[in-house]
Amino acid sequence: MNILIADDEKDMLKILQAYFKKEGYTVFLAEDGEQAIEIFYSEKIDLAILDWMMPFNSGMNVCKEIKKNGETKVLMLTAKSEDEDELLALKQGADDYVRKPFHPGVLITRAKKLLKEEHLIVIGNIKVDFKGKIAFKNEENLNLTKKEIDLLSCFVRNRGNILSREDLLVNVWGIDYDGDDRTVDTHIRRLREKIGEDLIQTHRGLGYSLIKEK
Numbered sequence: 179m180n181i182l183i184a185d186d187e188k189d190m191l192k193i194l195q196a197y198f199k200k201e202g203y204t205v206f207l208a209e210d211g212e213q214a215i216e217i218f219y220s221e222k223i224d225l226a227i228l229d230w231m232m233p234f235n236s237g238m239n240v241c242k243e244i245k246k247n248g249e250t251k252v253l254m255l256t257a258k259s260e261d262e263d264e265l266l267a268l269k270q271g272a273d274d275y276v277r278k279p280f281h282p283g284v285l286i287t288r289a290k291k292l293l294k295e296e297h298l299i300v301i302g303n304i305k306v307d308f309k310g311k312i313a314f315k316n317e318e319n320l321n322l323t324k325k326e327i328d329l330l331s332c333f334v335r336n337r338g339n340i341l342s343r344e345d346l347l348v349n350v351w352g353i354d355y356d357g358d359d360r361t362v363d364t365h366i367r368r369l370r371e372k373i374g375e376d377l378i379q380t381h382r383g384l385g386y387s388l389i390k391e392k
Contacts, residue, residue, distance in 0.1 A: 179293060180222055182206045184214035184240065185229040185255065194227070197282040198289075202300040211235025215243055223250050225293055227285070230256035238270055245271035251292040253285075299334055301388070304373050306330060313373070320372045325350065329365055333378065333388035342385035 181203045183194050188209065195205045206221055208214035210233040218226065218240075226244055228237035241252045254272045268275065273292050276285055290298065297309035304320075306313045311327050313320045322330070332341070332349045341349075343359040351357070366386060370378055379387050 179224045179295070180204045180206065181289070182208065182214060182217050182221070182223045182226040182228075184208040184211065184226070184232060184237065186210060186232050187229070190229075194282060194285070197286060200300070201286060201290075202298075202305045209233075211237065211240045214240045218244055218247075218250070225251045225253065225289055227253045227255060227289065230254055238266075241270055241272050253289060253292060255280075255285075301334070301377055302374065304377065306334070308334075315373065322369070322372060325365060326369045326372070329369055330373070333386070337388050340381050340385050340387045345385065 179202075181198055183191060183198070183205060184207075185191050185194075186209055191207050191209070195207060198205050206217045206223070208217055212234040214226070214228065214232075215235065217223070223244075226240070228240050230237040232240075237254055237256075241254065244250050244252055251273045252271065253274045253276060255276055255278060257278045274288055276288060297307060299306045299308065303316050304313060305317075306327070308327070308331055311322075311324065313322045313327065313330070328350045329346065332346060343362045346362045347355055347359055351361075366378060377389055379389060381387060
């Protein structure tokens with residue numbers, strides 16, 4: 179997914195770029211409205227995050243230009259606090275509106291909703307679509323089995339916690355499973371071969387855990 183972020187505050191651009199790249203998005207930056215329009219026409223942009231007040235061309239004008247020429251989602255950023263401004267932005271075609279100051283995590287959540295990607299999780303260079311039951315490493319399909327996806331989902335839900343073999347058997351295979359608990363080790367070994375050896379940690383005598391975010 180390609181995201182365009184346009185804002186004349188360079189520090190803001192750097193911060194948002196770091197956050198969105200960590201989530202696995204390709205990010206294009208613009209410091210004014212004209213740059214934003216140039217990038218829109220030269221790249222396939224899925225979401226444009228536009229500051230309302232920018233040099234050379236306002237975010238509102240850029241929004242109108244984008245909406246006239248494609249299906250790109252637009253999220254407006256502004257320091258304006260009047261409800262009438264929010265209404266104006268939505269009338270001009272913006273899909274969402276976020277007032278400054280804001281927490282980057284809130285913006286990312288709103289962006290994912292616009293892109294219908296709330297179900298996507300990024301772990302290092304791995305992107306997992308739990309709704310679609312599919313995972314990618316550097317954009318290549320890992321062809322995970324259903325059990326491998328379920329296992330990875332269990333680790334994500336319990337990120338940072340150590341899960342014993344029994345915990346994993348109950349959560350992934352079900353409470354009625356009566357097979358050998360060593361099947362957990364086998365599946366984790368296969369999962370590691372696909373996603374990378376360093377993402378799932380072994381805790382001797384205790385179990386396994388997914389690495390914490392840095």
